[in-house]
Amino acid sequence: MKTSLGAYAMLIAVAVMWGANFGISRLAMDTFDPVLFTFLRFGLAVPCFFLLLKWQEGSVGLPRAALLHTFALGLFGVTLLELLVMYSIKYTTLANASLLNVAPWPIFTALLAPLVTREKLSVRVAVGGGIAMVGVALVILGGSGLDLSSEHMVGNLMAFAVSIIGACFNLGTMPLMNKYSALRVTAWTLLFGALCMAPLTFASWGKVQWGTLGAVEWGSIGYNVLFCTLIGFLGWNWSMYKIGAARANFFRYAVPAAAVVAGFVMYDEAITFTQIAGGAFMLLGLVWISMERRVAKPIAGAA
Template identity: 35%
Template sequence: MLVVVLIWGANFSFMKMALAEMSGLSFAGLRFSLAAVILLAVLKWREGSIALPREAWWTLVWMGLLSNTLYQVFFMYGLTHTSVANASLIIATTPLMVSLLGAVTGIEALRRPVVTGGVLGFAGVALILAGKGATLGVGRLAGDLAIFGATLCWAVFTLGVRAMRIRISTLRLTAWTMATGAPGLLLLGGPGLIDLDWGGLSVRAWTGIWYATLLAIVVAYLLWNNAVRVVGSGRTAIFNSMIPLIAMLVAWPLLGEHPRPIQIGGAVLIVGGILYSRRASPAPRLAAARPT
């Protein structure tokens, strides 16, 4: 589990390395198309077939559009315009968003730890959004809000998964939502990929592309689901809350992004809110790992 946390935490910086030389949508289209092909191959190898029940098609299509296409549109814009620290901290509030939306929609019970954790977590986000300083401007605020939009997309997707009546494996769910979400990203990012000077991409950019595709999606996904089976969803969620810390520590030497006091304060509130909200939290019936 610690390996997955390290991979996902570092992934924010590796993606920014690639985004310095190509557009966010082109990067996402390339990355998710490659990952979809690889995961479908893994699905075929592990389960013997990539087929879906006929009644699952439209459900998986809208889930793919929400969790991959729309999510990545928000996420790529946000990561391009904000810091690794801000992006990783706001993304970390996803479990809180899931719990609160689940309570509002009646999918989950509204428990006191969820309310308290939500207040703490979103106070941390507010602290980050309201922060002043040379590194925070209108563009960065728009980036932060876009990351928050990505978080909302993933929360709605997660609740949709929990409410889904069709029983399929987590690997099949992830492979097919990626396969149905990738075409939209490829369509949006295609013009940029056609015009891209592939020979001019630096080693840093290629490292970012392959790290974000092979390690952050394929390898981390397989390790994540094995960890959930071995140690349970509660403990994996605790490990997951370490991702912003890893992201900030990696961005410091790789990108020169120094953590600011307001980000550290926001991190304390967000991580504290996540951990508190997990008290007596029931394990989800089915959950897909979130690819950053």
């Protein structure tokens, strides 16, 4: 039970860190192309992961089959996923992108989980997830309405694809973490993701005036590397393994709420009553999920 409570606390902490990053990363977007900034986030984190892995476990290797598995995870779950997130924001409204990126993700995870693991969606998790989904919709749409016009259809489809790929990515890590630590799986996944992303940054390096970077830019990079990547990915993968992918991913709904608070604190963006009500619904749903007494550890299928 103590492990489950620790996993839930870690999920909330990571969701808050990821949500706050919307405001923090915005500070650096005038200086860096989004692709380059994303590459720096993962590329600088990778050596830290492998140094930590060597220190903690004494080795860093994986068998060939596991390397192929983590390559696929890195290509689709890091490179492709992050690009779709960025371009969905470009080709549709922020409200559309946020809602379609976030809301369906846990639902797809819950629907696909039985195909990858023996994890079953309990009534409590389904009800709590539904309440939380109402809350996240109110948080996002309370700021600006959903726009389903045809000019945003490409961006909407990209944002929706993020949820499908993200769910497959999370579930794809589960068989590996039955054999290897979350640290080892995360290190290799992010390495391959960064390597696949590197060629896309070639045109961006020369646009940055590196000598003029100040505390804001370096601080944004440092926050992304340390909190959003090192702590975030490790904490999320560990928690997801402890309590199950479907249950864990409903805590992703805390990300938009944290982003709204970051916008209020950092940019004086208004918070509406609808968003406050949405936050209450989201909190109620997540608390309801976390109160489930028996949490069986998922048993993953063959890698």
